[in-house]
Amino acid sequence: MENVISNNLIHRKQQETEQKQFVEEVGLLFETIGFPRMAGRVFGWLLISNPPHQSPGELANILQASKGSISTMTRLLEQIGLIERVSLPGHRRDYFRIKLNAWSEMSKRRLDQITAFRKLAERGLDLMKGEAPHLNERLQEMHDIHAFFEAELPRMIDRWQEYRTSQTSSGSDRLEDDRSVSPLSPHTF
Amino acid sequence: MENVISNNLIHRKQQETEQKQFVEEVGLLFETIGFPRMAGRVFGWLLISNPPHQSPGELANILQASKGSISTMTRLLEQIGLIERVSLPGHRRDYFRIKLNAWSEMSKRRLDQITAFRKLAERGLDLMKGEAPHLNERLQEMHDIHAFFEAELPRMIDRWQEYRTSQTSSGSDRLEDDRSVSPLSPHTF
DNA sequence: CTTTTTGTTCAATATGTATTGAACGTTTTG
DNA sequence: CAAAACGTTCAATACATATTGAACAAAAAG
Numbered sequence: 001m002e003n004v005i006s007n008n009l010i011h012r013k014q015q016e017t018e019q020k021q022f023v024e025e026v027g028l029l030f031e032t033i034g035f036p037r038m039a040g041r042v043f044g045w046l047l048i049s050n051p052p053h054q055s056p057g058e059l060a061n062i063l064q065a066s067k068g069s070i071s072t073m074t075r076l077l078e079q080i081g082l083i084e085r086v087s088l089p090g091h092r093r094d095y096f097r098i099k100l101n102a103w104s105e106m107s108k109r110r111l112d113q114i115t116a117f118r119k120l121a122e123r124g125l126d127l128m129k130g131e132a133p134h135l136n137e138r139l140q141e142m143h144d145i146h147a148f149f150e151a152e153l154p155r156m157i158d159r160w161q162e163y164r165t166s167q168t169s170s171g172s173d174r175l176e177d178d179r180s181v182s183p184l185s186p187h188t189f
Numbered sequence: 190m191e192n193v194i195s196n197n198l199i200h201r202k203q204q205e206t207e208q209k210q211f212v213e214e215v216g217l218l219f220e221t222i223g224f225p226r227m228a229g230r231v232f233g234w235l236l237i238s239n240p241p242h243q244s245p246g247e248l249a250n251i252l253q254a255s256k257g258s259i260s261t262m263t264r265l266l267e268q269i270g271l272i273e274r275v276s277l278p279g280h281r282r283d284y285f286r287i288k289l290n291a292w293s294e295m296s297k298r299r300l301d302q303i304t305a306f307r308k309l310a311e312r313g314l315d316l317m318k319g320e321a322p323h324l325n326e327r328l329q330e331m332h333d334i335h336a337f338f339e340a341e342l343p344r345m346i347d348r349w350q351e352y353r354t355s356q357t358s359s360g361s362d363r364l365e366d367d368r369s370v371s372p373l374s375p376h377t378f
Numbered sequence: 379c380t381t382t383t384t385g386t387t388c389a390a391t392a393t394g395t396a397t398t399g400a401a402c403g404t405t406t407t408g
Numbered sequence: 409c410a411a412a413a414c415g416t417t418c419a420a421t422a423c424a425t426a427t428t429g430a431a432c433a434a435a436a437a438g
Contacts, residue, residue: 015316052324056386148349225397259415260416390428390430
């Protein structure tokens with residue numbers, strides 16, 4: 001029995017380490033797409049947290065970051081549309097959780113970038129009016145490929161949405177406190 | 190006659206300004222996708238330069254950057270696959286120019302990012318084994334959408350390649366000195 | 379109502395990275 | 409072959425921005 005408990009403790013500690021590693025990797029990945037690392041950490045923790053909604057204080061504790069940093073990053077993630085603020089009737093002020101359509105928002109951002117590239121290519125082509133035609137090739141290719149993606153990406157997203165909605169039995173929007181049934185919560189031990 | 194010349198000068202000066210603005214905007218756009226601004230400037234100038242190939246020295250002059258900076262950025266852009274080094278038999282050492290398939294390389298990079306997200310979602314799901322199923326939803330969605338894009342993006346790129354190759358009458362790979370026929374070159378005046 | 383807890387804002391700091399400049403090596407030119 | 413021009417490397421610097429911490433505001437608890 002003693003053995004079982006200590007095994008549980010060991011296993012739990014290991015899982016915490018793995019969670020921190022996971023959070024850190026999300027942070028690094030977010031950096032590669034142009035977000036602050038801390039924003040990635042917040043998002044990463046919200047991906048695996050139990051319950052899925054977390055207060056600013058909880059985030060600051062678990063991520064070992066200042067409250068100010070958390071505030072800045074949650075604001076950023078909220079503006080972008082990756083997380084949302086939820087307030088429960090009984091409980092205290094407010095929590096953050098990942099938005100259901102977070103990744104569609106990401107795609108929209110990506111689409112905006114592609115549009116920016118297409119427009120910039122057009123500006124470039126304007127500059128080259130009157131030049132020898134083969135001098136335009138570079139900009140023409142840049143324009144065409146982005147125009148192509150600009151048209152195709154929304155269709156891809158649509159197909160994804162169809163595929164997804166046809167599968168999912170729509171979950172309720174109501175917020176439950178998952179702590180009471182979680183295998184990770186104190187009552188397990 | 191005097192008038193014509195001065196009009197030409199004014200027009201030329203204006204175009205130079207617009208070129209610089211263009212280069213600067215490419216720099217800013219590159220920053221939004223996680224590249225150094227100066228890399229964007231180099232790429233931006235290579236998009237509109239005449240001739241399309243430019244020496245490190247020319248780049249340093251026109252972009253008002255140090256030789257060191259140019260060297261670093263060209264190396265970066267070359268590694269990524271956006272530009273290539275070309276050396277001409279008669280002329281001096283080597284030049285840089287934009288690769289024909291530069292944007293396919295960009296797409297490959299994008300695909301790598303998507304793969305990274307998909308894999309990270311899988312790691313997260315591993316961490317959540319044994320948890321209540323609804324705690325997995327966030328990670329499952331993250332996984333599925335990235336797996337979807339991971340499969341679809343290459344098909345989109347293929348379709349683009351088909352479309353493109355069916356149109357273009359393949360240009361020669363030989364390098365010509367466009368200065369001799371350029372409207373922008375000194376002999377115009 | 380007072381006290382304690384919690385969240386936000388913003389100026390100051392720390393940190394990472396882009397950029398420079400000098401020293402070095404290499405190639406071309408006279 | 410000598411001299412000049414050019415390109416690269418790398419340590420030092422400048423710069424931008426992520427992050428903190430203290431002061432403030434707002435809410436919850438006692």
